[in-house]
Amino acid sequence: MEGLWDFLRSLHDAYGINLVHFYDTFERTRLLRGMWTTIQLAATCVVLSVLIGIIGAWLQGSRFKILKGFVQGYIQFFRNTPPLVQMYFFYFALGPQMPRIENEYGIAQPMLGSFAWAVISLSFFAGAFNIEIFRSGVEAVQKATVEAADSLGFNRWQIYRLVVLPLAVRVCLPALNNNLVNLIKTTTQAYAIAVPETLYIASQIWSDRINVFEMMVTLLTFYLLLVGIFVWLMTRLERSLRVPGFGQ
Amino acid sequence: MSAGGNSNLILAPVAPPSSQGETGFLASAFTPRALGIALGLFASVALVSEAWAQLVAGGERLGILATLWKWAPLVLIGPPREFGGFALNILVSFLAMAIGTVSGLVLGLGLISKFAPVRSVSWAITQFFRNSPWLVLLFFVMLLTPFQFRIGGLTIPFPAWFKATVGLALPVMANVAEIVRGAVNSIPTGQWESAESLAFSRLQTLWRIILPQCVKRMIPPWMNWYAILTMSTPLISIVGVNDAMTLTQDALASEQRTDLLMPMYGMLLLFFFVYCYPIARWTIRLERKFAVRI
Amino acid sequence: MRRLIGALAIGVVAALMANTAAKADPLAEIKKKGTLIVGVKTDYPPWGTRDASGNIVGMEADMAADVAKRLGVKLELVSVVSSNRMQFLQQGKIDLMIATMSDTPERRKVVGIIDPVYYASGVAILANKKANIKSAADLKGKPVCALQGAFYNNDLQSKYTGQDLVAFKGVTEAEQALLDGRCVGFVYDDVVLVFKKANDKKFEGFDVVALPEWKPVPWGLAVKIEDLDGPWGKFMAATTKEWLASGTLLALEKKWVGNNTQWLIDASAAAKK
Numbered sequence: 001m002e003g004l005w006d007f008l009r010s011l012h013d014a015y016g017i018n019l020v021h022f023y024d025t026f027e028r029t030r031l032l033r034g035m036w037t038t039i040q041l042a043a044t045c046v047v048l049s050v051l052i053g054i055i056g057a058w059l060q061g062s063r064f065k066i067l068k069g070f071v072q073g074y075i076q077f078f079r080n081t082p083p084l085v086q087m088y089f090f091y092f093a094l095g096p097q098m099p100r101i102e103n104e105y106g107i108a109q110p111m112l113g114s115f116a117w118a119v120i121s122l123s124f125f126a127g128a129f130n131i132e133i134f135r136s137g138v139e140a141v142q143k144a145t146v147e148a149a150d151s152l153g154f155n156r157w158q159i160y161r162l163v164v165l166p167l168a169v170r171v172c173l174p175a176l177n178n179n180l181v182n183l184i185k186t187t188t189q190a191y192a193i194a195v196p197e198t199l200y201i202a203s204q205i206w207s208d209r210i211n212v213f214e215m216m217v218t219l220l221t222f223y224l225l226l227v228g229i230f231v232w233l234m235t236r237l238e239r240s241l242r243v244p245g246f247g248q
Numbered sequence: 249m250s251a252g253g254n255s256n257l258i259l260a261p262v263a264p265p266s267s268q269g270e271t272g273f274l275a276s277a278f279t280p281r282a283l284g285i286a287l288g289l290f291a292s293v294a295l296v297s298e299a300w301a302q303l304v305a306g307g308e309r310l311g312i313l314a315t316l317w318k319w320a321p322l323v324l325i326g327p328p329r330e331f332g333g334f335a336l337n338i339l340v341s342f343l344a345m346a347i348g349t350v351s352g353l354v355l356g357l358g359l360i361s362k363f364a365p366v367r368s369v370s371w372a373i374t375q376f377f378r379n380s381p382w383l384v385l386l387f388f389v390m391l392l393t394p395f396q397f398r399i400g401g402l403t404i405p406f407p408a409w410f411k412a413t414v415g416l417a418l419p420v421m422a423n424v425a426e427i428v429r430g431a432v433n434s435i436p437t438g439q440w441e442s443a444e445s446l447a448f449s450r451l452q453t454l455w456r457i458i459l460p461q462c463v464k465r466m467i468p469p470w471m472n473w474y475a476i477l478t479m480s481t482p483l484i485s486i487v488g489v490n491d492a493m494t495l496t497q498d499a500l501a502s503e504q505r506t507d508l509l510m511p512m513y514g515m516l517l518l519f520f521f522v523y524c525y526p527i528a529r530w531t532i533r534l535e536r537k538f539a540v541r542i
Numbered sequence: 543m544r545r546l547i548g549a550l551a552i553g554v555v556a557a558l559m560a561n562t563a564a565k566a567d568p569l570a571e572i573k574k575k576g577t578l579i580v581g582v583k584t585d586y587p588p589w590g591t592r593d594a595s596g597n598i599v600g601m602e603a604d605m606a607a608d609v610a611k612r613l614g615v616k617l618e619l620v621s622v623v624s625s626n627r628m629q630f631l632q633q634g635k636i637d638l639m640i641a642t643m644s645d646t647p648e649r650r651k652v653v654g655i656i657d658p659v660y661y662a663s664g665v666a667i668l669a670n671k672k673a674n675i676k677s678a679a680d681l682k683g684k685p686v687c688a689l690q691g692a693f694y695n696n697d698l699q700s701k702y703t704g705q706d707l708v709a710f711k712g713v714t715e716a717e718q719a720l721l722d723g724r725c726v727g728f729v730y731d732d733v734v735l736v737f738k739k740a741n742d743k744k745f746e747g748f749d750v751v752a753l754p755e756w757k758p759v760p761w762g763l764a765v766k767i768e769d770l771d772g773p774w775g776k777f778m779a780a781t782t783k784e785w786l787a788s789g790t791l792l793a794l795e796k797k798w799v800g801n802n803t804q805w806l807i808d809a810s811a812a813a814k815k
Contacts, residue, residue, distance in 0.1 A: 092715065096721075105672065105673040109722070114708075192710075193715075194710055194719070196706040204695060204709065207695070
């Protein structure tokens, strides 16, 4: 490893290619930590937003008008307002209203930190889209299938969980995939509320070390890789879930 | 038309454009009432915080609603003699959409080109800009393009807000390209063949026969992207442009009151909601009208 | 296409005209057009901030007004931020920049920083009393709020806190995070922190602790680099010198900040001699 770092260091001296974020131990560890934060943030939000989507789509089929109206209001609010402003609203306006706990420095601190608020706001944002996506899948399921399950004595939640959802998921996977990729890209906005994710750390490095171009290339490569791996996993999932007799 | 086939490789999770407007199936639940509910909700939040503020401060300070009223013009149209605020968000969204659409059309035609190198280069550009985070692209353009261009002896300035516009136009370009490709591919092959038999050149077929039919199919997803773009414009505040978000924060800085945080950010959310919600509704209407029946 | 070329040509001509106009001597040019355009900050109270009607006010806005008065022209203030203030000057968008800019050798290569400098600030932390912070050494392992892009961030993290800073884009956010108890202190320019602490009741539970680990940095006002030794640069150098010697800056600081900093008292005394 040392040899590689020395080589990268020599690139800086010889050609002015400043890859300090690789060969300098301090910069490298914090950049890696940032990437790990991004991965955790993205993974948590993906799982939570899918859960919100599943539950929301189920609630939309509910008989209670108020419940339906509530879900509808939630979807419209999150779909038609900017995610960045949502994040500010959550972290700076809603955050301080939370109960406070005294931390180890004797300071009363609101219960949820910036990472938690980023997870909440991003999951709700992507979740609003996911509800609509799952709903389109649910609507694609043949009525006869539901009726058949009903006649076999399944209750409403059982029908949704065991019959409708497995079919619906397969139908809406491409759209879901799309939205989740968008979610992964949107995690960069957590930068604004000081979550130490990749973009946040990168911007610190480029303002300290004045190597904007090299940092940008590293950043873009990282995100393209992350999205690429995610899409690859989703494609595998899609293939393994394929319903026989549909498509080519 | 096998040309577009390879575009759905690794980095192409996006389904054909029709599925991008997942909004369509919800149309029945959409009513103008929702807008009323949103306004009502905002008003009640403002009123509750108003009452709370009066209770806590004993009425010595300006009430919440009066304070919002005081700052609303600044957040909406920016400071006097300067262009900024929500109006700048809208202007940036228009310009970025225009730039993104024109370049996206060119890139989209590149995606369906018969010439393989053009196709692969266009594919690479599209995938790159579609899968990079908007904020990173914005930083890229802000920090790595010069603030002015010199052509010969003259200097063309390249101000921050315009750079931000270009930064936002890039992902729009890639997505418009994808819409174009999807729409062209949705036209039956028979049309190409009949045009060919009538001695139309490829370009003529594209301009006179295929693209005019595509316009209708492209409008709903295109509008969907316009809404997404508009909701991304507050990102320009991060790179130092005087948009509605920046001015909201300036106002908060100048007021120095914690009880204003919710109402002020709420007001900003409301501005966007009032602008974007009708567009979303309209998109759904058009989508249903132009739906392709198979 | 032809229309497009036409539009481009018009743009090019306009740019050319703007370019030739900028080449004349600015001092004569400002007097001729009757307006002085000064770039000041709007996110830096009380040096530069906005009032509710959107007007820019503050100590630096007053300094700009004084320059306009001396020239007998109207004043136009343009809001600048740290990332665009030097570009605005180079582009000729502003004639003069008074925007809390620290004087550094790199910046002297890009813009014409006027000697003498007019102000200076050091680094300090506005620390929560409960966290019991007396010096930079006490910051180890603690969350510290800061601003993105500040020159001391790297040092602060690698030598003192040893963990990622809680850094925001603007002062508003950092301050809010501090008040919410999300960090033990906010590291920023000492003059601003002293002002905040003195003028705002909500900082009662906080102390300003100086961080002498970082030396005070002078602030300079700036003109285009090519005008530094011309009539415009000389005029501004003489004006700044006069401001210091006559106590104008001390009076303005008293008016806006509330008290006088040792640096300005010393600099004014030095200018008198």
